[in-house]
Amino acid sequence: MKDYLHIDEVAKRFGDTEVLKGISLTIGKGDFVALLGPSGCGKSTLLKIISGLETETAGRIRLAGEWLAGVPAFRRDIGVVFQSYALFPHLSVAENVRFGLDMRHMGRAEAEARVQEALDLVKLDNLGDRMPHQLSGGQQQRVAIARALAIRPRLLLLDEPLSNLDAILRKSVRVDLRELHDRAGTTTVMVTHDQEEAMSMADRVAVMHDGAIEQWGSPEDIYERPANAFIGTFVGSPPASLITARRHLSGGWRIGDTAWTPETTLADRLDGIRNLEVTLGVRAERIDLVAPDAPGAFVAELTSSEYLGGGRLLHFAIHGQRIAVAHAGSVPNPGEVVGLRPRSDDVMLFDVNTGLRIDDR
Numbered sequence: 001m002k003d004y005l006h007i008d009e010v011a012k013r014f015g016d017t018e019v020l021k022g023i024s025l026t027i028g029k030g031d032f033v034a035l036l037g038p039s040g041c042g043k044s045t046l047l048k049i050i051s052g053l054e055t056e057t058a059g060r061i062r063l064a065g066e067w068l069a070g071v072p073a074f075r076r077d078i079g080v081v082f083q084s085y086a087l088f089p090h091l092s093v094a095e096n097v098r099f100g101l102d103m104r105h106m107g108r109a110e111a112e113a114r115v116q117e118a119l120d121l122v123k124l125d126n127l128g129d130r131m132p133h134q135l136s137g138g139q140q141q142r143v144a145i146a147r148a149l150a151i152r153p154r155l156l157l158l159d160e161p162l163s164n165l166d167a168i169l170r171k172s173v174r175v176d177l178r179e180l181h182d183r184a185g186t187t188t189v190m191v192t193h194d195q196e197e198a199m200s201m202a203d204r205v206a207v208m209h210d211g212a213i214e215q216w217g218s219p220e221d222i223y224e225r226p227a228n229a230f231i232g233t234f235v236g237s238p239p240a241s242l243i244t245a246r247r248h249l250s251g252g253w254r255i256g257d258t259a260w261t262p263e264t265t266l267a268d269r270l271d272g273i274r275n276l277e278v279t280l281g282v283r284a285e286r287i288d289l290v291a292p293d294a295p296g297a298f299v300a301e302l303t304s305s306e307y308l309g310g311g312r313l314l315h316f317a318i319h320g321q322r323i324a325v326a327h328a329g330s331v332p333n334p335g336e337v338v339g340l341r342p343r344s345d346d347v348m349l350f351d352v353n354t355g356l357r358i359d360d361r
């Protein structure tokens with residue numbers, strides 16, 4: 001079912017503040033979707049509205065063919081795991097997982113089978129008798145997910161599910177959580193401010209900014225064809241560098257007051273747009289270190305370098321603008337002037353004023 005969850009122009013105000021500005025999104029059954037955006041952009045508010053814990057000011061939501069307006073949270077059959085995923089400390093793991101089933105007055109035998117099924121899914125089947133404080137952070141988080149799954153939710157909502165875990169655990173739980181989604185066959189909407197989490201786990205990502213969705217697409221779409229400069233600099237590690245270039249009267253381009261003659265392919269793309277100024281978005285792994293006088297290069301000065309294992313990230317300055325370059329060869333000296341040549345097909349072009357991407361590559 002392609003329109004399993006359908007969010008139609010949902011808006012939310014708190015007093016005078018418009019926190020969600022008409023969000024529309026259609027999600028297929030079985031999809032794993034991430035809502036990605038900086039803190040405060042409205043992600044949790046949208047999740048709460050879907051779950052029924054918060055009420056929309058305008059718009060409507062349909063889940064599995066049913067409009068949700070007026071349906072109370074506990075009748076929506078939506079499993080929610082919040083950031084804090086607080087377990088009940090005085091209840092065992094199994095009792096925690098059974099909590100939602102008891103609330104629904106499910107019979108004992110069926111409830112026990114469901115608890116077992118949910119604990120199996122999160123691979124904690126032998127820890128049902130433990131108390132929460134006897135578990136690691138990662139295990140507690142899986143109990144919270146089992147608790148949400150036990151009700152066999154029509155939809156699983158995860159709000160920053162990994163943010164309480166340490167950095168190393170977070171990476172392995174990312175894989176676990178995605179595999180769990182596939183095993184359980186749920187439809188999942190995960191909220192995160194961490195682009196790496198969203199890009200690595202989700203089938204599709206909605207990039208949110210200031211209460212609106214700025215792009216909706218596969219992780220690859222968003223990385224390769226960001227809709228605007230904000231998204232280009234929000235996804236990727238490191239994020240894309242932005243450089244402003246100005247068309248020169250005599251032909252050719254300038255970065256600051258230094259002349260730059262792009263390679264033919266890029267020059268053609270730049271000529272295809274009329275703008276006098278353009279913001280170039282350059283990914284660190286798609287620009288090469290070359291001689292200062294190499295064709296297509298602009299000159300820049302090395303300011304610092306980071307060792308990353310397997311390579312380095314070099315930071316250059318070019319007339320007050322900064323650019324990061326991934327580089328595996330020998331490192332220039334600080335202050336040394338080198339040539340940088342962006343790969344023509346991979347440069348992203350953005351409007352200097354609106355930030356919108358300007359050519360369809």
Ligand SMILES: Nc1ncnc2c1ncn2[C@@H]1O[C@H](COP(=O)(O)OP(=O)(O)O)[C@@H](O)[C@H]1O
Pocket residue numbers: 014019037038039040041042043044045046
């Ligand atoms: N109950 C509330 N009352 C007033 N403002 C709120 C309330 N909940 C959230 N907000 C505001 O709405 C905005 C979005 O919040 P939230 O949805 O939590 O963002 P995110 O999850 O993306 O960090 C923030 O500016 C926040 O302060």
Ligand SMILES: [Mg+2]
Pocket residue numbers: 043044045
């Ligand atoms: Mg939040």
